[in-house]
Amino acid sequence: MKYKAINQLIEKYFEGLTTLEEEALLREYFEQEEIPEEWQSIRPLFKHNKNVSLADKSFEATFDKQLANQKSEIKKTFLWPIVAAVAAIAILFFSLFDFNRTSKIEDTFNDPVEAYAHASKALQFVGLKLSDGLSTTAMAETKLDKGLSKMEKLNWINAGIENTLRLGEIDQTRNLLNLTHKP
Numbered sequence: 384m385k386y387k388a389i390n391q392l393i394e395k396y397f398e399g400l401t402t403l404e405e406e407a408l409l410r411e412y413f414e415q416e417e418i419p420e421e422w423q424s425i426r427p428l429f430k431h432n433k434n435v436s437l438a439d440k441s442f443e444a445t446f447d448k449q450l451a452n453q454k455s456e457i458k459k460t461f462l463w464p465i466v467a468a469v470a471a472i473a474i475l476f477f478s479l480f481d482f483n484r485t486s487k488i489e490d491t492f493n494d495p496v497e498a499y500a501h502a503s504k505a506l507q508f509v510g511l512k513l514s515d516g517l518s519t520t521a522m523a524e525t526k527l528d529k530g531l532s533k534m535e536k537l538n539w540i541n542a543g544i545e546n547t548l549r550l551g552e553i554d555q556t557r558n559l560l561n562l563t564h565k566p
Contacts, residue, residue: 386419
């Protein structure tokens with residue numbers, strides 16, 4: 384076969400457009416001893432045992448077996464993390480909740496005046512901590528306001544930069560007008 388015809392068949396082959404007859408022609412061509420150097424790298428694609436048929440049932444059986452093995456390995460790979468997560472959740476659930484509670488909650492104070500005094504003291508403590516937190520938040524808010532007022536200066540600078548860019552546009556327009564109105 385001529386070089387040009389083989390080259391066209393090879394291009395068709397890589398585009399997936401060859402017929403079985405054309406592929407057979409390519410196989411016959413690549414069985415020759417002397418082929419151009421540029422095609423040596425693709426020669427193994429066309430050399431195979433002629434006695435092997437794609438309709439061979441042992442090939443399909445081997446392929447199906449390998450596919451089943453891969454599926455089972457994938458299942459095993461994804462199964463272990465799920466089992467571990469369920470076990471961890473179960474251990475956490477049973478460690479956090481004591482299901483053998485038989486004791487009832489008892490009052491800690493028998494005297495209502497003593498209970499009131501203790502509750503009042505606890506609420507005052509919580510109120511103090513809350514007011515400390517609110518004052519800290521108020522200080523942070525004033526610092527934020529100061530920072531935002533400084534950012535307004537940046538907005539003024541940004542507006543100046545945009546005006547400068549417009550000057551560049553005017554300069555470009557002037558240059559275009561000078562190019563078109565040369566004496």
